[in-house]
Amino acid sequence: MNGLLVKLAIAAAAGSLLYSSPIGAQMPPPQKENQLPPPAKRAAHVEILNGPALEIAHDGIAIIRWTTNNPGGDDDHYAVAHYGTDPKDLSQTAKNHIRLNRGHADTIFRVLMQGLKPDTTYYYKVTSMGAGGRSDGEESSVNRFTTPAPGQVTSAHPPPE
Amino acid sequence: MRRDTRALVKAAFATVLGVLCVPLAGSEAHARPAYNPYPSGILPANLDSEITRVRNEVQTIFGRYFSEYQALTPTLTYSGNPPILVPNGYDAQRILGGLLNFDENMSPFHTEACSFCHMPYAAFSGPIQSVNLTMIAYPGSAHYRAAKRTAQRYTYSHTFPVLNYDPVQGLFFGGNFWDGRATGMKLQAPDAEQAQGPPVDPLEMGFPDIACIAWRLSQASYRPLFELVWGTDFDINWPSNTEKVCSTPNGAFGSNTTPVALSAVDRTKATNIYDHWGESLSFLERSPDISPFNSKFDWYLKNPSLYPLTADEMAGYKLFNGKGNCNSCHLDGRSTTLTPGETDTGNTADVQPLFTCHGFANEGLPLNPRIALFYENKPDPYGFTPNPDGLRYRDLGLGNFLRSGPQSFPDPNQPEWLSLAPSVDGQMQVMTARDVALTPPQCPTTEAGTGKPYFQKEFFHNGYIKSLKQLVHFYNTRDTSYAYPVTSGHCPAGTVERVTCWPQPEVKNNLDMTTGALGLTDTEENQIVAFLETLTDGYNPANPTVSTYKNIDTFTGQCSITTPGETASNQGDKTLIPTWNLAQFPCATDICGVPPLPTTPIP
Numbered sequence: 236m237n238g239l240l241v242k243l244a245i246a247a248a249a250g251s252l253l254y255s256s257p258i259g260a261q262m263p264p265p266q267k268e269n270q271l272p273p274p275a276k277r278a279a280h281v282e283i284l285n286g287p288a289l290e291i292a293h294d295g296i297a298i299i300r301w302t303t304n305n306p307g308g309d310d311d312h313y314a315v316a317h318y319g320t321d322p323k324d325l326s327q328t329a330k331n332h333i334r335l336n337r338g339h340a341d342t343i344f345r346v347l348m349q350g351l352k353p354d355t356t357y358y359y360k361v362t363s364m365g366a367g368g369r370s371d372g373e374e375s376s377v378n379r380f381t382t383p384a385p386g387q388v389t390s391a392h393p394p395p396e
Numbered sequence: 397m398r399r400d401t402r403a404l405v406k407a408a409f410a411t412v413l414g415v416l417c418v419p420l421a422g423s424e425a426h427a428r429p430a431y432n433p434y435p436s437g438i439l440p441a442n443l444d445s446e447i448t449r450v451r452n453e454v455q456t457i458f459g460r461y462f463s464e465y466q467a468l469t470p471t472l473t474y475s476g477n478p479p480i481l482v483p484n485g486y487d488a489q490r491i492l493g494g495l496l497n498f499d500e501n502m503s504p505f506h507t508e509a510c511s512f513c514h515m516p517y518a519a520f521s522g523p524i525q526s527v528n529l530t531m532i533a534y535p536g537s538a539h540y541r542a543a544k545r546t547a548q549r550y551t552y553s554h555t556f557p558v559l560n561y562d563p564v565q566g567l568f569f570g571g572n573f574w575d576g577r578a579t580g581m582k583l584q585a586p587d588a589e590q591a592q593g594p595p596v597d598p599l600e601m602g603f604p605d606i607a608c609i610a611w612r613l614s615q616a617s618y619r620p621l622f623e624l625v626w627g628t629d630f631d632i633n634w635p636s637n638t639e640k641v642c643s644t645p646n647g648a649f650g651s652n653t654t655p656v657a658l659s660a661v662d663r664t665k666a667t668n669i670y671d672h673w674g675e676s677l678s679f680l681e682r683s684p685d686i687s688p689f690n691s692k693f694d695w696y697l698k699n700p701s702l703y704p705l706t707a708d709e710m711a712g713y714k715l716f717n718g719k720g721n722c723n724s725c726h727l728d729g730r731s732t733t734l735t736p737g738e739t740d741t742g743n744t745a746d747v748q749p750l751f752t753c754h755g756f757a758n759e760g761l762p763l764n765p766r767i768a769l770f771y772e773n774k775p776d777p778y779g780f781t782p783n784p785d786g787l788r789y790r791d792l793g794l795g796n797f798l799r800s801g802p803q804s805f806p807d808p809n810q811p812e813w814l815s816l817a818p819s820v821d822g823q824m825q826v827m828t829a830r831d832v833a834l835t836p837p838q839c840p841t842t843e844a845g846t847g848k849p850y851f852q853k854e855f856f857h858n859g860y861i862k863s864l865k866q867l868v869h870f871y872n873t874r875d876t877s878y879a880y881p882v883t884s885g886h887c888p889a890g891t892v893e894r895v896t897c898w899p900q901p902e903v904k905n906n907l908d909m910t911t912g913a914l915g916l917t918d919t920e921e922n923q924i925v926a927f928l929e930t931l932t933d934g935y936n937p938a939n940p941t942v943s944t945y946k947n948i949d950t951f952t953g954q955c956s957i958t959t960p961g962e963t964a965s966n967q968g969d970k971t972l973i974p975t976w977n978l979a980q981f982p983c984a985t986d987i988c989g990v991p992p993l994p995t996t997p998i999p
Contacts, residue, residue: 331906390876395918
């Protein structure tokens, strides 16, 4: 039995040697492109830099997109749209999760509205807030878009060919 | 010390006998009545032979850990105050975890180890390519019961904190399992509590009672190691029918979760053993055997000049952090920005980047009608019905767990968390991106059409995605004009599902909109895939073509070969099947009808 144990121990030791990972001295030369950009600073004042505008609308849904400087705070944010068919009654609300990128100078917000009627003009304004409920303080003016006819797609961001 | 030495020698002898007594794989697969409520094509044709293959591989690795156990120094002992296992307690605990993970005796018929669904060459996710294409979830001990989701990778699961709700962030963090139901509340380690799930899950290993783990361990050849590491008291007065009970799959005893009749004192001992079982597996998962932090990317972080990424990998990394915005959730420990043309002269923020935020998100995956669970609405030969909801089952993920819904665990913090369920419906755990591309050496990629043999994996919680190209393409185009108000299998003529057609999400509530229309080009998608492949552990810069990942050499199956016309984009398309009419089978009331209700109805 002792002999068997010794054999098994040797086998195990040999096995462990196979898993070792010695690092040799031969390494590729440095490359200039192996460099990364530096961190961005968060915005002192949150403001909308681009949009809001319709990203896509079809089949009863619409997505609104806008860009702010990085609002910082909670990593998880909400993109919020208040909307309706009457510009004086934006009583419907759509809200979606957006994950902030701590390193990005800008943040793209996107919100999905569902249950929309075709061939209908909708009015909306957007804002954003941290997942904890704190507003980022910015709010757009009232904008509008018109949903397409059934089966049609309106898109400002076509997919890659 | 003499006592320890004698114990180890006895253990070694018993272990030799134990290994010799391991039943041959597949020898009893057909001796019991099989459960097959599935439509044709859900169970892959080669399922039995593949089960046999994986069982053989499991036994091989068990043998390797057994050899390591035998090679342990006999002078292991406790020293100091508090007592510490020395001199190589880490090895003892790791090896014990390995023995437990690959021991087929930890299942009713001695046929299914934990690792059956989690093999090293797949980064401890699903090892059967045909299952990854057809039934998504893996068959349990009682053939052919199967569960509801993909087999989640073990790698870096130990890094998740105890499930907690951060009221400032307004978010849940931590836990294990896709729905976070292994909270870690008791053992303070979610992956330890994750390990406690499958042994008594009727759709997985399937013991009827957690005491069966203590029973089988009491007979295990490596029991002395367990006793040494944990100081465990196996002196339990076992009823004469214990083996008979433990050889019966869970579900056969109705709602009785303790069919092994034990005194209160013995029940406590058995429960403690079960807790230590989970803790040993947790240690294994945090060990270099599973989570070694030695990918090509780790070497790059160590010294970008000495260990550079290729041009495509580096472009992919910049896209991962920039336009792709992947690192908003899959955090890489670096500080980055979209600003081009600048140079990083700062220090690495985290030299062990985990590529997860430890949070949850609903990425809007379509319902996958291939998941076996949908069809398990009839009693099996043991009188157990795995999924009474049948086609009305919907996967609300974390929301279902907070409601203590079916196919999950009871929520241990209901007074505080139940009201939050609607805010997390559809959310699943954000897994680490590390090792997402890990495959057996002979099948060096997950991607068809690359000119290399590939290993067919499945991605996300429901396995809908079949390649990394598809995964990135999904994030890139989910919300573009490729989005259609259809279910899987019903994309319009002229479109190709997963290429130019994305069916609607299974759960639209709480959809994460960070991604979905990224504007990446086809080349940029490929570059992100190239970067993801740098996250594969086992990279040795001195010999980059030979992986050092432990036990990666154990795959004995056949690689997948690209067929004419097949690419990573359309990989797996032949196994798409049509989804049933959701209006005819709406979400079940025990899932979607439990207050607080989902914010909008789930189709």
